[in-house]
Amino acid sequence: MKIIDAFNKKKFFPTIIHFKKKKNIIGWKAQKFLKKDTKNTVTSIKRFIGISYAELNKKKLNILNDISKSSKKELIFKTDIGKIPVSLIIQEIFKYIKSKIEKKLKKNIYGAVITVPAYFNNLQKNIVRKSAQISQLKVLRLLNEPTAAAIAYGLEKKRKGLICIYDLGGGTFDVSILRISKGIFEVLSTEGNNKLGGDDFDYLLAHFLYSKLKNKPQLNHNLFKKLLIIAEKVKIQLSKKSIITIKLFDNKINCSVLELNTLIYPYVKKTLKILNSALKNSGVKISNIDDIILVGGSTYIPLIRRKIYCLFKKEPLISINPIEAVAQGAGLHANSLYYRKKKLNKSILLLDIIPISIGIELLGGLMEKMIKKNTKIPTEVIKIFTTFKDYQTGFCINIFQGEDKYVKNCKLLKKFKIQGLPSKPAGQIKIITIFRINVDGQLSIIIQEKVSNTNYSVKIDPLYL
Structure with missing residues (x-):
């Protein structure tokens, strides 16, 4: 709340950045350049995080900037001061936020809870995490935006029961179903579309x-x-x-x-279809939902509020400004994590889930799901695989994230090779594969083969493919 009060009239700012030779301009001051200098002004950067150039063309996003890809296959914006990668834009925004708050509060920031769309995949979350770290921001937690809004309402109003959070912002849409009780926030299911808003x-x-x-x-x-x-x-x-x-x-x-x-009705209809899918996956009936929380500036549109009311037969919660709810929840959760560190009794217990299934590629391009969507985290899954060729001493492992049965329709997270296996007939080598996801949603993979004492450990880091 201190941070919100410190900004007085302008409690938030748009993520617009205008590139100039001497100094970049961010926020409200950058907004005026949207009209007069399109080439050097970037907005809605969340839509470009973790997206490859091939995906960009395939998804046909509404793009008005000149975009290409770097040698590392990261998206870059062509401006008068040079080619600017997506990760650098995120870092510039984080640095701006950090300096702005420290100047207002006249204190250094210890750490931050950073919110992301609930349907961000591991690659996208890792890019945000690394960008924050490079910007000298200690990431206390990456928190899903709908969950943050639920925390804002759950603590302020001491609510309990089953909650649906409908989050429609400028660039992304998410919906989450949560169960809240006595400071425990349990995410039951999450669905979304990172290219709808x-x-x-x-x-x-x-x-x-x-x-x-x-x-x-x-x-x-x-x-x-x-x-x-x-x-x-x-x-x-x-x-x-x-x-x-x-x-x-x-x-x-x-x-x-x-x-x-x-x-806009076709897009609104898409959001309602996603909402119904989240309800189905949570095992919760519409009639059992106690409250509906609206988040994001687009939820001010009367058509959306009317459709939500018609679906649930009850008025959604809007007592907290939909634009500010996520920030308030993140602040409350940061406060909770601080008191937990100090071992004081003001903590929130957050039971989160993985929003998108993670698996490996099998023969024929099939997707073998190791950890299925809506699995509670932290979690660990162990499976045993074997060689499929005689005297095979190595193989490639391709890690994907997605729901399709074929990997070609999923997101590639990582490729790596396993070598030095014993030369034996097919089927005689046992390869133990361990997938672990920690409380922050970070994925690590361990590959073990006991005869040759093979032991690989891999963390999923940002990678553009």
Whole structure:
């Protein structure tokens, strides 16, 4: 709460960064460059974390920047000051946050609880973790955003029971089902889409506004960036009014809530489908949900609130600003971890899960799931494999994350080779494979073969493929 109070009127800032030769500009001051300098201004960076160039083209994200890949296969933004990798942008934002808070509080930061979308995979979480560490931020915990919001409500209102958190921000969507009781927060299931959010609404609305122009100027990146800014303002105004009139390039244009709802409904429908999947995987019926928490700026849209009410037949909780709920929960959890370290009695017990299954590639490109989604963490799974060729002395292990039966449709996390096995006929070598996930969701893999005393230990670090 001290950090929130310290910022006074502006309790948060947009993750927009404008690159200049002398000094980068971040936050509210960078916002004005979205219109006049598209090339050197980056926003919605969460969407680009852990995404390969091939995935970027495949997913067809709404991109207005010039993007390529580095020699390490990391996404890079082409700017006037050079090629800027995604990891460096995250580091710059972390450094800005750290310096801003330390300046306001006149104290050094001991550590931080950093929130991430619940449906981030291990690769994405590790990139965030390493970027924070490089920025001199000690990571106390990586906390899922919906869980953080539940902590904010659970502690402030002393709530208990089954809670659904619907988290729709600018770039990502997550939904989590939790059970809360006496300071224990148990995550039952998590679903999400890291490429779905309010940015998509702005994109659709920008095209819609452009289609209404009588004498249309030629559409280019700079013009469309301006349209996106206008579209966001129109979207916000339509959360309070049924129809608005705007002046756009000497045209007077009317835009109604009905038109906005028609545009965004397919995306809203997707979120409800994901929500129902989370409920199914948790084994919880809609009628058993005690409270629904709305998180993220996009949940101000009346259509979304109406659809949530129709589904649950009860009003969602909005007493905490949906934009601030995650930050408040993270602050409360950081406070809890501090008191736990001091061995004082103010701790929260958080029982989290793994949101996406982790496995290895088998013959034929099949995905053998070692740890299935919604498994509680920390956890350990042990399986025994064997050689499939006579006198085989080595093999490759490919680690994937995803739900499909084929690895080609999953995310590759790591490749490594095992060598020096005894030369014996197929099936006579036993290879013990241990998958471990700690309380922070970090994955480590141990491979053992007792005859040759083979022992490999691998941690999953950031890797772009």
